[in-house]
Amino acid sequence: MTSSSTTGPAGQQTSAGRPAPFSASATPLDLPAGVRRTVLPSGLRVVTEHVPGVRSAALGVWVPVGSAHEDPSVHGASHFLEHVLFKGTTTRSALDISIELDEVGAEVNAFTAKEYTCFHARVLDADLPLAIDVLGDMLTSSTVADDDVEAEREVILDEIAMHDDDPDDMVHNLFAAQAWGDGPYGRPIAGTEESIGAITPDQVRAFWREHYRASTLVVSAAGNVDHDEVVALVAGSFGRDGFLDGEAEPVAAPLADAPARPEALAVAAGASRLDRAFEQVNVVLGGRGLARGDERRFAMGILSTGLGGGTSSRLFQEVRERRGLAYSVYAFTSQHVGAGLVGVGVGVLPAKLDATLEVVRAELAAVARGGLDPDEVRRSAGQLRAGLVLGMEDTASRMHRLGKAELLGDPHVEVDEVLRRIAAVTPEEVAELAREVLAGPEVLAVVGPA
Known part of the structure; x- marks a missing residue:
């Protein structure tokens, strides 16, 4: 299959690339200078921006699910899963992940919002392949083992307690709850002591399989990056365990509680x-x-x-x-x-x-x-x-x-x-x-x- 990529700004030519296991977006887009976008056959999107004069690269993997999309029975699942995916994969233990990233001085973290979850890294440009490989491994091949879920449950309960000691966090949570009640936007992102205590490992795993699909994911990178190289690295790293198998159109971010009304x-x-x-x-x-x-x-x-x-x-x-x-x-x-x-x-x-x-x-x-x-x-x-x-x-x-x-x-x-x-x-x-x-x-x- 031949790959082509849409480039910007509008009016510039698109360029055809070498045969590779991915294809371009079928819809031409007007993109800013330096920004390129490719959609893999599985629907996973890759968007990059080359920034001249820097020696770093920032990477993000974006998942369109957050606390506003959770059923009340799994309140806090998005944030819970964000934690658990750092606990190890079929080929890397949690310590392996930490050692590999620490050895190159990578800044790696994740956060959950009401409408999305993001796993991100900032590395030297030469170490971008490692960052892509580790994040791809985590999102596609984590074990989400029962023991890891139980251990992380205690960590999250401590985090909730920490937020309860922060008056600024508390007042903003209270403000959202007063404004929107117990609806999708009114609930705290991290869950509550009760909801986190009740969620089961099976529910965490089911939430992962349901929402972390190739057609919903976006990989973004900026810095001293080459778009074609990033796309090839993503295709390899995220192709584990058949994650990129099949063809699909990209799925738009879901709206919580039909908020277009x-x-x-x-x-x-x-x-x-x-x-x-x-x-x-x-x-x-x-x-x-x-x-x-x-x-x-x-x-x-x-x-x-x-x-x-x-x-x-x-x-x-x-x-x-x-x-x-x-x-x-x-x-x-x-x-x-x-x-x-x-x-x-x-x-x-x-x-x-x-x-x-x-x-x-x-x-x-x-x-x-x-x-x-x-x-x-x-x-x-x-x-x-x-x-x-x-x-x-x-x-x-x-x-x-x-x-x-x-x-x-x-x-x-x-x-x-x-x-x-x-x-x-x-x-x-x-x-x-x-x-x-x-x-x-x-x-x-x-x-x-x-």
């Missing part, structure tokens, strides 16, 4: 509080935001930054600089494929809680009425643009950008185009969005001493 964006207004013997009270106040694909996401970025994204922001100036109510105050957005939140986080002494909430609510109401002024919009756009460009100097950031876009169906867009879209946001667009999201139902989460 407008009602899936709704949040439940109200307040939740957990009494904990911390020194401070941690608060998150907010409401419904935007889904990941919403065209207004650039305006949302500017709105969030103007509210609490820097030392010149409304909330920093009013809460910290003028009134001295808190050391840290910030605004944030969380955008998923099917839902989103916008909020403000702050940590205060208990005696200052009421005054701080009064000030935060007043600032949110003022922005909901009048938006941000032109100077605030300009400054916020500058912060977003600089953050994007500075982040792109890191190969890991480029790899994450590639992998998430491919996995979640976003277009691969030139950085200059993103910068243009940020700069094009007007104060009127920010004001219109502020009226919609800041004047909606209020969600409040509070963690700290009574």
Whole structure:
């Protein structure tokens, strides 16, 4: 079979390669310069970006399953499996994996989100073949033995306990639970003490076999990488145990709880509080935001930054600089494929809680009425643009950008185009969005001493 690969940017020729056990994407794509994409016959996608002048490579393997896709009976399975796949394969023990990666100074880890799981590595360019081989071995040929599941269960329970000792983690989990209840987006990613204690090795193995399929996976790499070499290495490493056998079209990332429906964006207004013997009270106040694909996401970025994204922001100036109510105050957005939140986080002494909430609510109401002024919009756009460009100097950031876009169906867009879209946001667009999201139902989460 002859391989060809789509290259970018649009208008450049595609190139035919040597015979190999893979084929190109059947759908030509407009890709940024330096980005190439290939789809294996099994449906596994490989997307790479060559970054001149670096001697490192960042690698990610993306699986479109996270806590939002779990049945309640296996709550926490995605995160559990992320741990267990490091415990050994049919040819490598857990120690073997650690030794091989440590010998080349590799930075290797994994994380689970609400809508995906990612296994990632950052290595010297010469050691990329080893990183691909180890991650391919882990994802296709792990043993997922009963003993390993039981051992890792205790580790995960300790991790949950650690998060329960972190007031910032607790308040954000409480905020999501208040907003979305016990639905897919409201449950904590790591599971609960009860759900992790109840899950069985058979359930973990079944979850692995069901969701880790070639047609759903994306491999992304950025740095001093050669696309054809990466594709050949992936075809070899992920071909273990027949994982790449058969032909299939790539499977789009599943949506949790059919969130394409407008009602899936709704949040439940109200307040939740957990009494904990911390020194401070941690608060998150907010409401419904935007889904990941919403065209207004650039305006949302500017709105969030103007509210609490820097030392010149409304909330920093009013809460910290003028009134001295808190050391840290910030605004944030969380955008998923099917839902989103916008909020403000702050940590205060208990005696200052009421005054701080009064000030935060007043600032949110003022922005909901009048938006941000032109100077605030300009400054916020500058912060977003600089953050994007500075982040792109890191190969890991480029790899994450590639992998998430491919996995979640976003277009691969030139950085200059993103910068243009940020700069094009007007104060009127920010004001219109502020009226919609800041004047909606209020969600409040509070963690700290009574």
